[in-house]
Each structure stands twice: as structure tokens, then as C-alpha cells.
Amino acid sequence: MNKPVIYISRKLPKSLLEPYSDRFTFHMWDQEDKPVDKEELLKESKKADGLITMLTEKIDDRFLRENPQLKIIANLAVGFDNIDIMAAKKHHIIVTNTPDVLTETTADLTFALLMATARRMVEANDLIKQDGWEVWSPFFLAGSDVHHKTIGIVGMGRIGEAVARRARGFDMRVLYHNRSRKPQAEKDLPATYVNFDELLTQSDFVVSLIPATEQTKGLFNHDIFLKMKTEAIFINASRGAVVNELDLASALENGVIKGAGLDVFSREPIGSDHTLLALKNAVCLPHIGSATVQTRKDMVRLCLDNLDSYFYGDGPKTPVQ
Missing domain, CATH: 3.40.50.720 (NAD(P)-binding Rossmann-like Domain)
Known part of the structure; x- marks a missing residue:
């Protein structure tokens, strides 16, 4: 032939x-x-x-x-x-x-994004570049602990399980919500299955790893962010379409949640005029989850x-x- x-x-x-x-x-x-x-x-x-x-x-x-x-x-x-x-x-x-x-590579990036957001690493780096580091003080650029906190993973597929394994290395409590339960993952990780609302209210870090479908489009919106802890950090390493970005920006500006880290956006690529880039408590990456x-x-x-x-x-x- x-x-x-x-x-x-x-x-x-x-x-x-x-x-x-x-x-x-x-x-x-x-x-x-x-x-x-x-x-x-x-x-x-x-x-x-x-x-x-x-x-x-x-x-x-x-x-x-x-x-x-x-x-x-x-x-x-x-x-x-x-x-x-x-x-x-x-x-x-x-x-x-x-x-x-790409499972392990994307999980690496997801957890790195979580840590960078929690510890305000990008903000700290920018501060030095702008000659803003003038003095040490007790709460200078103080961020959020990762160890011993609760991570809630929305979408426990291959990448979700890989992120959970990394979280266990930080002695984190792992919650997850998925279309179907994963008994083996619950046993091996271990992880605890909860309904969506429980995950939102109990988690210090809410990590989205769900696909973009008609059912998940704009899932993370104003009402969802209101259910999260005021100290919670939201991470999206799945698809931009699952987040209402205007609602997320409002939640960050008004202290509804503490921070957000995103590797994906509803329309890509984004430019420097994107709403979220103006916020110090948002870490934005150009869709590099599997980029090694x-x-x-x-x-x-x-x-x-x-x-x-x-x-x-x-x-x-x-x-x-």
C-alpha cells in the first residue's frame, strides 16, 4: 500500500x-x-x-x-x-x-503552582526586580503554610492522584470529589471522598483538574468561591473554561478567597491587560503544565x-x- x-x-x-x-x-x-x-x-x-x-x-x-x-x-x-x-x-x-x-510532569507543575501561590514567590521575585526589598519585618511577604493543610482535588483522574501523592509528602489531608469514587486511591493515598460542597468548605487549597464539558463550563463561579474559606487558595491546572474569570477576579479583589494560581484560561493566549494579571494574589502561567x-x-x-x-x-x- x-x-x-x-x-x-x-x-x-x-x-x-x-x-x-x-x-x-x-x-x-x-x-x-x-x-x-x-x-x-x-x-x-x-x-x-x-x-x-x-x-x-x-x-x-x-x-x-x-x-x-x-x-x-x-x-x-x-x-x-x-x-x-x-x-x-x-x-x-x-x-x-x-x-x-504527561501525568507526573503536569502534577509537578500543579503542585509547584500551589506552592508558588501559597508562598507568594512570584510577588516576592517581582518586588526584588522593582528594588522594593528595603527592610526585613516579621510579616514581610508572609504567605500560607502548605504542610499539614487540607487539599481538595476536584477531578481525581491520573493527574489528580499524582497531585495527591505529592500532597501526602507534605503531610496534607487529601479530600477529593469525582464523578465516581476511587476506592483503591482512597486506600493507597489515602484520600477521602466528599461531596462538592464539603470539599469547598473544608479545603485550604481547592485544585481543579476536571475536563471542560457542558456540565463543567463556568463551574467555579461567584457562588462557589463564596463557599470556600476566606484563607483558601484556588488552583486551576485543567481547562480555563471551567472558571468564570471575572468572578474569580472579584473574589480575589474582595477577599472572598486568599489567592489563585492558574495555568489555563478561558481564551488563550492572554495578554498583559488580562484582569487577573493586575492582582498580586494571582499567579498566572502560560499553559505549561506538561512543558518539559x-x-x-x-x-x-x-x-x-x-x-x-x-x-x-x-x-x-x-x-x-
């Missing part, structure tokens, strides 16, 4: 593609730091049997309808809310993602393995539907 044609929507290292070059013909967008434009993606996709896409590419019913020859889309992420999964199923197109390989060199390479390889298994093996390794 002719080698399947794969279009890649962002420039990737050729060294990662080389081991697969005898089985695929690759075409690739020529820029690493700029998403492919919609017209270019549509044009190139019409020549392809499969795609490797990023979260920046919105794959909807119309796009899939105009590409009936496509067989598989390998999404370079755990999340896949950029792809209309029901439409893909309707058009008999397989969609895969990259779970597991090794993990990103592993994610690319899993995308390629999914394509290889689909075209030449027993089916994709990590299908999402």
Missing part, C-alpha cells in the same frame, strides 16, 4: 519523525510558535489520511465533513475539547490523545505510535472514542 500521508499542524523536530519516515509521508506546518491558519490547515488536510493536531486547532463538524478521506486525528494533549468528538464518530474518524506520558522537553517528546512519540498502530497494527493505543 502507499504510505499514509500525515499532516502535522505545528513544526516538530524532524529527529522525532525520522523513525517513522519509512511508513508515513509527513507534511508539516513550518512554524513552531505560531498556529497554522485555518485555510492552510483545511487545504493540507484534504491531502492527508491522518492528522497530528494541537489544542489550538478547532476541529468541528464542518471541517470533518470537508475531509471525508481522513481516518484518524492524533491530538497532542490529554484534553480533546478542541475536537468535536461526536462529529468525529459520525464521520467514522478515530481521535486519540496522549494520557499517562522529555514529556513533550514522549507526547509526540505517542501520537506517532497511535498512527502507526492504527495503520499497521491492531488499532490505536489511546483512542478517546
Whole structure:
């Protein structure tokens, strides 16, 4: 058979593609730091049997309808809310993602964000850069303890469990809320299952690790922040769409909660004029949860393995539907 044609929507290292070059013909967008434009993606996709896409590419019913020859889309992420999964199923197109390989790396970043927010590290760093460190005083840049506090994890998937393991190293009490209970995690970590309201009222740190769905869109809003402790810190390392950012900014400004750390936003990228960036008690990162060199390479390889298994093996390794 002719080698399947794969279009890649962002420039990737050729060294990662080389081991697969005898089985695929690759075409690739020529820029690493700029998403492919919609017209270019549509044009190139019409020549392809499969795609490797990023979260920046919105794959909807119309796009899939105009590409009936496509067989598989390998999404370079755990999340896949950029792809209309029901439409893909309707058009008999397989969609895969990259779970597991980024779990520990994302958990590292999530816990680092929690600590940076609690101990006001970014604020302290900025203060020195602005020549604001003039004298020591007992409560100078005093933050919040992490050890022996209560962490509430909303969404106890692979990453949630990995964050919980890190929390236990700080002697934290671990609460979680999930669509289904995790008896083994409760035993091994240990962790305690509670309803959502209990988690909000009891936790010193509320960590969102839930996917973006119609049910979770804007879940963390004014009413939810009011239920949290006034000393609580909110962390979002899942999807920006689950947070009402205006309500979060209001909660931070008015002392409803103490702080927030975010790696994701409802619209990305954000600029320096974003409301939350004006607040000292908000730590904002540019969606770098899985951004280590090794993990990103592993994610690319899993995308390629999914394509290889689909075209030449027993089916994709990590299908999402």
C-alpha cells in the first residue's frame, strides 16, 4: 500500500519523525510558535489520511465533513475539547490523545503552582526586580503554610492522584470529589471522598483538574468561591473554561478567597491587560503544565505510535472514542 500521508499542524523536530519516515509521508506546518491558519490547515488536510493536531486547532463538524478521506486525528494533549468528538464518530474518524506520558510532569507543575501561590514567590521575585526589598519585618511577604493543610482535588483522574501523592509528602489531608469514587486511591493515598460542597468548605487549597464539558463550563463561579474559606487558595491546572474569570477576579479583589494560581484560561493566549494579571494574589502561567522537553517528546512519540498502530497494527493505543 502507499504510505499514509500525515499532516502535522505545528513544526516538530524532524529527529522525532525520522523513525517513522519509512511508513508515513509527513507534511508539516513550518512554524513552531505560531498556529497554522485555518485555510492552510483545511487545504493540507484534504491531502492527508491522518492528522497530528494541537489544542489550538478547532476541529468541528464542518471541517470533518470537508475531509471525508481522513481516518484518524492524533491530538497532542490529554484534553480533546478542541475536537468535536461526536462529529468525529459520525464521520467514522478515530481521535486519540496522549494520557499517562504527561501525568507526573503536569502534577509537578500543579503542585509547584500551589506552592508558588501559597508562598507568594512570584510577588516576592517581582518586588526584588522593582528594588522594593528595603527592610526585613516579621510579616514581610508572609504567605500560607502548605504542610499539614487540607487539599481538595476536584477531578481525581491520573493527574489528580499524582497531585495527591505529592500532597501526602507534605503531610496534607487529601479530600477529593469525582464523578465516581476511587476506592483503591482512597486506600493507597489515602484520600477521602466528599461531596462538592464539603470539599469547598473544608479545603485550604481547592485544585481543579476536571475536563471542560457542558456540565463543567463556568463551574467555579461567584457562588462557589463564596463557599470556600476566606484563607483558601484556588488552583486551576485543567481547562480555563471551567472558571468564570471575572468572578474569580472579584473574589480575589474582595477577599472572598486568599489567592489563585492558574495555568489555563478561558481564551488563550492572554495578554498583559488580562484582569487577573493586575492582582498580586494571582499567579498566572502560560499553559505549561506538561512543558518539559522529555514529556513533550514522549507526547509526540505517542501520537506517532497511535498512527502507526492504527495503520499497521491492531488499532490505536489511546483512542478517546
